[in-house]
Amino acid sequence: MAFSRRSLLVLCSILAVSFSCGLNMPAGVSISRSEKMSAQGLQRFLDSSPEPHHATYQSVKKLKELKFEELDERHCWKDKIKAGGRYFFQRDPVLGSSVVAFVVGGKFDPSSEKSGGFKVLGAHTDSPNLRVKPRSARSASGCLQLDVETYGGGLWHTWFDRDLSIAGKVVIRNDDGVVEQRLVNLERPILRIPNLAIHLQTAAEREAFKVNKEDHLQPILATEVKKTLEGAAPPPPSPTSSDAWQKAQSPLLLTLLGSSLGVDPSSICDFTLSLYDVQPSSLSGAYDEFITSARIDNLFGCYVSLEALLEYVRDGEDVEDEDISVVALFDHEEVGSSSTQGAGSTLINDAVGRITRALDLEGRGDQEARVRRSMVVSFDMAHALHPNYPSKHEKYHDPKINEGVVIKTNSNQRYASNLVTTFISREIGRSVGREVQEFVVRNDCPCGSTIGPIISSLTGMQAVDVGTPQLSMHSIREMAGVKDVSLSIEWMKAFLKEFRRIECTIQPSSN
Ligand SMILES: [Zn+2]
Structure with missing residues (x-):
């Protein structure tokens, strides 16, 4: 990348007031x-x-x-x-x-x-966070969603337009009948709660951005078209699992959990799952004096x-x-x-x-x-x-x-x-x-x-x-x-x- 004379001068002046790990800080x-x-x-x-x-x-x-x-x-x-x-x-x-x-x-x-x-x-x-409900499957307008519940008193409007993943604990019934619990963390962004475009909001709605905790916070997992193209069929219910529980889950969610844990999705019997933002914490501010997370x-x-x-x-x-x-x-x-x-x-x-x-x-x-x-x-x-x-x-x-x-x-x-x-x-x-x-x-x-x-x-x-x-x-x-x-x-x-x-x-x- 080429530098102009002016940008070189700016760079030199920045270097003059900085040292290896950041700007010189005021004594306090x-x-x-x-x-x-x-x-x-x-x-x-x-x-x-x-x-x-x-x-x-x-x-x-x-x-x-x-x-x-x-x-x-x-x-x-x-x-x-x-x-x-x-x-x-x-x-x-x-x-x-x-x-x-x-x-x-x-x-x-x-x-x-x-x-x-x-x-x-x-x-x-x-x-405070969003947690997957006991019956997780939900779909609307051609989108596969997860049904979530609010936990605690979150500032819920901050959950919109974030790259979200899932972590928690999963109960697995092995072939030998032994029931195991495993921590799970999918790590990559698989969910999103999109904001409504400003063009579709009235002036009054823009002014009072209110979140309906039941209707507006359900995240999107995938489109139904994509799921069909990928052929992600629901896992067959396991004879040892509760059919009713399995049937109420998002098959795609069980598939993701199963592949993360290296188990057959049909062996998953229960879970407690939280949503979280995948963006890692940062040191921030001009002097790296804040932690944001x-x-x-x-x-x-x-x-x-x-x-x-x-x-x-x-x-x-x-x-x-x-x-x-x-x-x-x-x-x-x-x-x-x-x-x-x-x-x-x-x-x-x-x-x-x-x-x-x-x-x-x-x-x-x-x-x-x-x-x-x-x-x-x-x-x-x-x-x-x-x-x-x-x-x-x-x-x-x-x-x-x-x-x-x-x-x-x-x-x-x-x-x-x-x-x-x-x-x-x-x-x-x-x-x-x-x-x-x-x-x-x-x-x-x-x-x-x-x-x-x-x-x-x-x-x-x-x-x-x-x-x-x-x-x-x-x-x-x-x-x-x-x-x-x-x-x-x-x-x-x-x-x-x-x-x-x-x-x-x-x-x-x-x-
Ligand atoms: Zn506290």
Whole structure:
């Protein structure tokens, strides 16, 4: 390609103000190599976790690499847990969309009055998306479609005109009668929800672009003509499968799933499938200071919680620890947390009870006393100050991207933060030399909620709601800060390290 003299001059001037990995950054936003590496780690997690089962699988993979031992909820844990040990379990490995990992401190003493509490980092694996309905086949106007259902409160207009694929879990009945579950990810764009051309919309329709969630979000899989030309005949129903279930599915969908998994489509008996955007995450902005991706809410929280625990272990901090450090990643937060594997389930109480009983072999431990010495950090994303909608933010509580962890407070208990836990959280920020940011919602705005109040009320543990500022929450393409990844991990690690020391300085109420 030839360059004109003018373009060469422009190129030289650009090179003069840039260096190998991007533009020179103003001092306040400089991003270090390690901060960028943490952000790239988050990108890998986001890209390989198109839905909650994959997010759990990726988390379990990391735990296994660090020699965390898997426990099975269906078996007794007596004699299985000891001080200095690292463990994890999945709520019903069959469902596999939530996971709890824990590390028993090397100095855990079951009889100690001053230690042996739980330090819990909690986040959620799910994000709003579209899910394939139990009877998936649908066609209209010469197009083969899939019937989908909305999951959670998505910004649905952002799902139009995106290249969509499918991922999830599939149940397969083998010839020998054994029923298997397999993760599936079709990876390539096979679906699209097209916008209606502007020419076909009235002025009023253009002004109020409203999505009917039943009629307008059904994606197109193929044209019927193409299917006929390709001769993609429906797979014959398997004698071992439910005919009625098979017949209600899109044959093309079963064929795609079967070829991705290397199985006969007729052996597929059930599935839970989510749609997702195939565009991978990016570092964006003039200084590469933003991460743009789907599912930042709340795979960001899952990633930083787990990384904090793994780094804590890698650094050997757990050897001197007297407490139990826990990371709990729950499914179904976006739809209220009431499920077998959501924060509203027995999951966390079961974990606390079973760990306590397994460790307190002489029966001297007291679960209620341990709970009172515990604290939960519920990490979920926070609303960054939006430059185009500043009036939507409370003026004095305006979190900014790339300025670190935010404490979220709400007097109406939409967040679990209280007098003691916010104090401890600020002290943790000071211990790493960085003040935390604060968020409250405006009085004339509705407020979201998190797993914080749910876990706190179920377990009786004190809790704080924290997060990292982001924009475009619940869009198919969200936006957060590169620096905030390592700042969050640093704060979470400091919580694991400093909680007991800070908590011990607080005297009981004197009146
Ligand atoms: Zn969330």
